[in-house]
Amino acid sequence: MVTVLEHCRVAPPPGTVPEKSFPLTLFDLPWLPFPSMQRLLFYQFPHPKSHFIDTLIPKLKNSASLTLKHFFPLAGNLIIPPDSSKPEIRYVDGNSVSLTFAESTRDFNYLTENHPRNVDEFHHLVPQMPQVTNVMDTLLVPLLALQVTLFPNSGICFGYTFHHAAADGGSFIRFLKSWASITKFGGDEEWLAGGSFQPLFARTVSNDPNGIETSLWRQVREIKFGEGPVQCLPSNPDRATFVMDRANAQRLKKMVLARIQTQLHVSTFTVTCAYVWVCMVKSCAAIGEEVAEEEEPEGLVCVADCRSCFKPPIPENYFGNCLTACFVTAKSSQLVREEGFLTAAELIGEAISRRPQNEDEVLKGLETWLLKLGMKLKRLSSVAGSPRLCVYDTDFGWGRPKKTEIISTDVTGTAISINERRDSEGDVEIDFNFLTENHPRNADEFHHLVPQMPLVTNVLDTILVPLLALQVTLFPNSGICFGYTFHHAAADGGSFIRFLKSWASITKLGGDEEWLAGGSLQPLFARTVSIDPNGIETSLWRQMREIKIDEGPVQCLPSNPVRATFVMDRNAQRLKNLVSAQTQTQLHVSTFTVTCAFVWVCIMKSGAAIGEEVAEEDEPEGWACVADCRSCFEPPISENYFGNCLTACFVTAKSSQLVRGEGFLTAAELIGEAISKRPHSEDEVLKSLEKLLKLGIMKLKRLTCVPGSPRLRVYDTDFGWGRPKKTEIISMDVKGTGTAICINECRDSEGDVEIGLCFPKIQMDAFATIFYDGLKNL
Structure with a gap:
């Protein structure tokens, strides 16, 4: 995925800076056990690899060296002595920073969008910090690593890893913007002339009359280096970015001001944090994640710059940590209820209003900060970044970044990254990772994995239509994807899955001898398995030949489609019990029945929720599925008959019947x-075939059809590497008069089913809410 082009060490120009040490202050010490900070900045860069190697790499090496002349402590090490002596940052001649240049084959545009993307896609863009070394029981801890990754002809990514004990985010962004400016101008002369303040490293900018520093160091030194808050990656995590625009932030602020009487700090930051915090707690409950007991606290923490609290104020260009914390807790029950947002906004606004305003308050707050951050909470949500850092102003000469990501939020509980929005003053970006393997993914991401069917040819007015195309796609060092496109006129899904499983088995066994010996039935192609006494075939052909080969139901891709998978688990039994208890007639009440009914109604409601044009009250909505009918014949048509042998189940209902309270039962x-x-x-069967064609040409407002079936057992297809991790029916992305629901058996849970859908993103979000709320209320 990433190829290292060059790895080097960059140091300040020889003889330009003195050897020097800087002890950690009371503001630095709390950050000593915390994970390194990691961020990525993506820039559009439409240049080839040759330009990157010949021109940009030498330029960036030179500018990095010049920047380190002014920020030389970052080239040094954090020194942790074996005794109780306080750690210090030490620079000596010859110290340097790790700088890696690499090339990525990933899709730059995919990584820089806001939609959910697997976090693993980003980790190879972040530089690894060099190893800690031990010299005579003294630990030497590197402070900074840099990486620049090229996406040929499309983009470039700057990644960094730095130790939080050396400086806060504002200080480091100052270093990054300085490097960018020196790169852009080709030297540090214009950077200095432009009024940029050189960093101030003096560790005497504040007093400590009460000996708080000694107390903090006593607590921190009990933590072994490399420990600190527990770090763990969530299962199958994704990153996504959401935008809180100015209009919605203003509505939220007005709501808070109208409903809460106390004087609060009601800013865009306040209401954004409150709203996102509540949404996160509710989303965890919605997916069945273990949540805190009703009386157990949920926590949220953010930090604020406190340079201005001192007299005289600590200079803006002070390079180090100078932060105070705002820390709040709330009961889980307070946040998930209807008034949860107002509760969260009041708590956060009050905490920010009461943050330290002078030197004494700042120092007192530091005494309890470490203890609060170490509290054993069920869940602690932390806020990284700030719109005030103006990260999007970092210009290396190619304009503003297209996207920025804080990667260090992938560990330690739940972290929310908040930045200013790139192209809209006053809006903010909210970035966090969340769990789910079946989350919405852009439908376009799958289409290149599906083979294109060869073109139809015309030979002397006879049309030759290919029946099958196959594609196998490698994801290096991670996975493989088998894709197929086949013509439904040749066979039904059951027949084709038999072909696919046969191919898999022959691949796995290395030939067809063992496959045949294993009892697998060879396909039966005879077209005399059934008779047609009433001439239905002639009638069907008369209708079909009026349709041109490339016509059929109108096909269109939905706008901005995403694919997502939902699981119907043990809730299916609750739905079956509900139907059996309230419906008197003898019905076929299976998992398939209640799943289709529940999803159909959720689709109808989600369409209404987003303002989609719906059918008139008396205009029918349609639903259809097909079923294998080989067993209906006497004698039964053989199971290994290769062709179509399906019958249709078709129902209609008024829109008003489905969206009302009893819609699911209906x-x-x-x-x-x-x-x-x-x-x-x-x-x-033969009589029903006449209805099957009508199904494809009926003029319904909306038709919901069901491709796939749990009975096909697609997850049993083993080419020799085990069961598939995931299966997707891509043809459902192209829809005719309505919507397709793909239903398969669940990969790892017998009896559960997977439900695949493709909708515009706005409808998928609405569907997910209605689906999970509906199951929760059973």
Whole structure:
């Protein structure tokens, strides 16, 4: 995924800076056990690899060296003595910073969008900090590592890892902007002439009359280096960015001011943190994550610069840590209720209003800060970054970054990264990672994995239509994807899955001998397995030949489509119990029935929720699925018959019937009755075939159809590497008159089913809310 082009060490120009040591202050010590800070900045850079190697690498090396002349402590090490002596930052001649240049094959545009992306996609762009070394029981801890990664002809990414004990985020962004400016101007003369303050490293900017520094060091030194807050990556984590625009932030502020009487700090930052915090707690509850007991506190913490609290104020260009914390807790029950946002806003606003305003208050706050951060909470949400850092103003000469990501939020509990928005003054970006393997993903990400069917050819007015195309795609060092496109006129899904499993088995066993010996039935292609006494075939062909080969139901891609998978687990039994208790007629009440009914109603409600045009009250909504009918014939058509042998189950309902309170029961009754009344004999099958064509040409406002079936057992397809991790039916992305619901067995849980959907993002979000809320209220 990433190839290292060059690794080097960069130091200040020889003889330009003195050897010097800087003891850690009472503001630095609390950060000693914390994880390193990591951030990425992505820039558009439409240049080839040759330009990057020949021109940019030498330029960046030179500018990094010149920048380190002014920020030389970053080239040094954090020195932790074996005794109780306080740590210090020490620079000696020859110290340097690790700088890596690399090339990535990943899609630059994919990584720089706001949609959910797996966090693993970003970690190879972040530089590894050099190892801590031990010299005579004294630890030497590097402070900074840099990496620049090229995406040929599209972009470039600057990544850094730095130790928080050396400086706070504001200080380090000052270093980064200085490096950018020196790169842009080709030297440090214009940077200095432009009024940029050189960093101030003096550690005597504040007093400590009460000996707080000694107390803090006593607490910190009990923590072994490399420990600190427990770090863990969540399972299958994703990163996503959301935007709080100025209009919505203003609405939230007005709501708080109208409902809360006390004098609070009601800013965009306050309401954004409150709103996101509540949404996160509710989302954890919605997916069934273990949550805090009702009386157990949830925590949220953010930090604020306190340079201005001192008299005289600590200079803006002071390079080090100078932060105070705002820390709040609330009961889980307070946050998930209807008034949760107002509760959170009041708590956060009050904490910010009461933050230290002078030197004495700052120093007193430091005494309890470490203890608060170490509290054993069920969940602690922390806020990294700040819109005030103006990270998007970092210009290396190619304009503003396209995107910035704080990667260190991937560890230690739940972290929210807040930045100013790149292109809209007053808006903020909210970035965090969350758990789910089935989350919404842009549908376009899958289309290149599906093979294109060869073109139809015309030979002497006879049309030759290819039936199958295959594609195997490698994801280096991680996975492989098998994709196929086949013509439904050749066979039904069950027949094709038999082909796919046969290919898998022959691949796994290295030939077809063992496959045949294992009892696998060879396909039966004979087209005389059924008779047609009533001439239905002639009637069907008469209708079909009026449709041109490239026509059929109108196909269109939805706007900004995303794919997502939902799971119907043990809740299916609750739904079945509900139907059996409230419906008197004898129905086919299976997991398939209640899943289809529940999802159909959720789709209808989600469409209404986003203002989608819906059918008139008396205009029918349609639902359809197909079922194998080989067993309906006498004698039964062989299981290994390769072709189509399907019958349809088709129901309609008024829109008003489905969106009302009893909508699920109505849908379940209609679907259950249709499945119960499906053809069970040869005569019934043949008669129903006349309806199957009508299904494709009926002019409904919306038709919801169900491709796939748990009975196909797609997850049993083993090419020799085990069961598939995931399966997707991509043809459902192209829809005709309505929506497709893909239903498969669940990979790892017998009896559960996966539900695949493709919607515009706005409708997918609405569907997810309605789906999970509906199950929660059973």
